[in-house]
Amino acid sequence: MTTAAGSASLVEKSPAGARALVEICVDDLAGVLAAERAGADRVELCADLLEGGTTPSFGMIELVLASVQRVGVQVMVRSRGGDFVYSADELRVMQADARAIAALARTSSVPVGIVFGALTADGHVDEQALDAIRAAAGEVPITFHKAFDDTADLFDAYDTLAHHGVVRVLTSGGKATAREGADVLAGLRARSEGTRMPAVLVGGSVRAHNVAALLERTGAREVHLRAQVESGRGHLVTDESAIRDTVLAVSANTLASHPAVIAVDIGGTSAKGALVDIDGHVLQSSRVATGGSGAETVTRIAELLNDLIAGAESLGRSVVGAGVVSPGLIDSATGTVRYASTLGWTDVPLARLLSDATGLPVAVDHDVRAAGAAERAYGAAAGSRNVVFAAIGTGVAASLTSDGRAVEGAISGAGELGHIPVVPGGELCACGQRGCLEVYFSGAGLARRYAASAPVSDGEAPDAAAIIARIDTDPIAARVWSEGLDALATGLATLTLLVDPEVIVFGGGVAQAGDAFLEPLRERLSAALAWREAPRLTTAALGTHAGRIGAAMLAFEAAQRPEVVRSWTAPVILAEPTPLETETRA
Numbered sequence: 033m034t035t036a037a038g039s040a041s042l043v044e045k046s047p048a049g050a051r052a053l054v055e056i057c058v059d060d061l062a063g064v065l066a067a068e069r070a071g072a073d074r075v076e077l078c079a080d081l082l083e084g085g086t087t088p089s090f091g092m093i094e095l096v097l098a099s100v101q102r103v104g105v106q107v108m109v110r111s112r113g114g115d116f117v118y119s120a121d122e123l124r125v126m127q128a129d130a131r132a133i134a135a136l137a138r139t140s141s142v143p144v145g146i147v148f149g150a151l152t153a154d155g156h157v158d159e160q161a162l163d164a165i166r167a168a169a170g171e172v173p174i175t176f177h178k179a180f181d182d183t184a185d186l187f188d189a190y191d192t193l194a195h196h197g198v199v200r201v202l203t204s205g206g207k208a209t210a211r212e213g214a215d216v217l218a219g220l221r222a223r224s225e226g227t228r229m230p231a232v233l234v235g236g237s238v239r240a241h242n243v244a245a246l247l248e249r250t251g252a253r254e255v256h257l258r259a260q261v262e263s264g265r266g267h268l269v270t271d272e273s274a275i276r277d278t279v280l281a282v283s284a285n286t287l288a289s290h291p292a293v294i295a296v297d298i299g300g301t302s303a304k305g306a307l308v309d310i311d312g313h314v315l316q317s318s319r320v321a322t323g324g325s326g327a328e329t330v331t332r333i334a335e336l337l338n339d340l341i342a343g344a345e346s347l348g349r350s351v352v353g354a355g356v357v358s359p360g361l362i363d364s365a366t367g368t369v370r371y372a373s374t375l376g377w378t379d380v381p382l383a384r385l386l387s388d389a390t391g392l393p394v395a396v397d398h399d400v401r402a403a404g405a406a407e408r409a410y411g412a413a414a415g416s417r418n419v420v421f422a423a424i425g426t427g428v429a430a431s432l433t434s435d436g437r438a439v440e441g442a443i444s445g446a447g448e449l450g451h452i453p454v455v456p457g458g459e460l461c462a463c464g465q466r467g468c469l470e471v472y473f474s475g476a477g478l479a480r481r482y483a484a485s486a487p488v489s490d491g492e493a494p495d496a497a498a499i500i501a502r503i504d505t506d507p508i509a510a511r512v513w514s515e516g517l518d519a520l521a522t523g524l525a526t527l528t529l530l531v532d533p534e535v536i537v538f539g540g541g542v543a544q545a546g547d548a549f550l551e552p553l554r555e556r557l558s559a560a561l562a563w564r565e566a567p568r569l570t571t572a573a574l575g576t577h578a579g580r581i582g583a584a585m586l587a588f589e590a591a592q593r594p595e596v597v598r599s600w601t602a603p604v605i606l607a608e609p610t611p612l613e614t615e616t617r618a
């Protein structure tokens with residue numbers, strides 16, 4: 033798997049559609065890593081923050097670019113502290129620094145920028161110095177730093193920066209703090225709506241407690257802050273919790289203004305995406321084909337997300353996160369698909385790839401685990417802490433919840449109910465084992481076993497639904513079904529004895545066979561469990577929507593707002609999508 037690094041790394045993701053960006057000013061590697069962990073979007077990397085920040089060492093820049101996973105890195109180019117009026121020699125040094133940073137940026141996997149500012153002795157932007165640095169920086173975008181606030185006329189200076197291709201300006205509106213400069217900042221922000229106008233990065237005593245009000249008053253989409261505290265040993269260290277609080281406050285501000293998330297359910301032939309609001313309503317949905325190469329599928333899913341982000345914007349919504357569920361072995365902690373045979377994925381860092389492509393926080397989990405979580409939250413297992421959710425479709429997979437916690441396992445392989453051996457030395461399974469449960473009881477297994485026993489006829493071999501429909505009239509169908517139920521009961525008896533569930537919920541098409549399924553299964557399971565009661569058996573309440581609902585729950589978790597989903601109820605989240613629904617690229 034590769035992403036478009038190189039030139040793409042020079043392009044900043046637009047914050048549109050997501051919450052406002054948070055940039056943290058840092059002067060050491062520990063600060064960079066703390067900012068990344070705490071959910072910041074970008075760091076401004078300097079040396080010597082006590083001097084207001086100067087060019088960091090090249091060892092530092094190289095190490096930071098090699099260490100970050102996600103955050104953009106803006107590198108300060110400033111040869112010394114003090115004023116912003118530079119000599120020709122000082123400028124030559126800074127040009128050389130800018131060229132070296134540009135060379136490092138070319139191989140970086142995260143967006144890299146340069147932060148620079150220079151003034152003339154009479155308080156205007158030093159246009160010649162700016163052009164010289166821009167030429168040295170090549171394609172690396174330039175942010176003009178707080179030298180801007182020392183200019184004689186901020187609006188005039190702003191237009192000058194636009195004219196010289198500066199992409200962003202860090203400012204507190206000419207005052208000591210952004211709060212005092214808020215009116216000027218709002219004016220600059222309004223002017224930034226024009227094409228090729230620099231973005232307004234609001235800095236100056238921005239804190240978790242005032243950031244929401246600042247965003248509200250100025251309309252800014254980017255904030256900058258330094259979050260350092262005394263280490264007690266004569267230097268400053270970055271305070272990770274202060275960053276986390278600020279990111280949360282920014283997220284809360286976004287959520288107050290019509291937020292939504294994207295839920296994606298990936299299957300073997302298509303990926304379905306839905307735009308879901310904080311009430312759990314589906315506002316819009318879309319789908320793309322999966323298959324082809326693994327890399328193509330990732331690209332199509334990224335396009336699906338970006339289409340839905342654009343759809344959200346047209347509805348006046350901002351997307352704050354995405355949840356993606358996939359079949360296979362999924363490491364939910366890192367959002368990595370360890371293995372998914374139908375999608376051609378091995379060790380694909382799906383969460384990171386999709387986050388890079390969209391600028392959104394993205395969480396990835398196993399489709400059946402997510403569906404199980406949805407059934408436990410709003411469906412057939414509501415209120416139960418020990419649950420098995422078994423999805424019986426083409427294949428068979430289960431999710432296990434033990435004492436309220438999802439069981440993932442050492443290789444993310446817990447819940448492979450379909451491959452429990454139920455017939456010693458039995459028929460061969462596609463997985464390489466013999467006698468697996470899904471060989472006998474799954475959509476594919478039932479169809480294959482029927483076809484193997486039925487006399488050859490001209491018509492197509494019946495699928496599982498057709499076999500279920502003729503159980504009462506076709507002795508071969510009845511036998512294949514009955515043997516399948518025997519196998520399933522054997523597997524469920526094992527499972528019951530190992531994990532002791534209160535309820536087993538069945539999802540997937542085969543489990544919707546009604547009376548022909550649950551009643552005979554109950555009898556067989558009770559017979560197999562001689563000394564204990566069988567758990568309650570029931571069919572899923574959320575049907576085929578469970579995956580999407582589970583993905584939406586994940587998305588609000590990714591957006592650091594898991595409490596949003598606690599107020600959801602099944603009737604609301606299951607209501608038909610509004611007429612806004614669009615199906616594209618079926």
Ligand SMILES: [Zn+2]
Nearest residue numbers: 451461463468
């Ligand atoms: Zn198997």
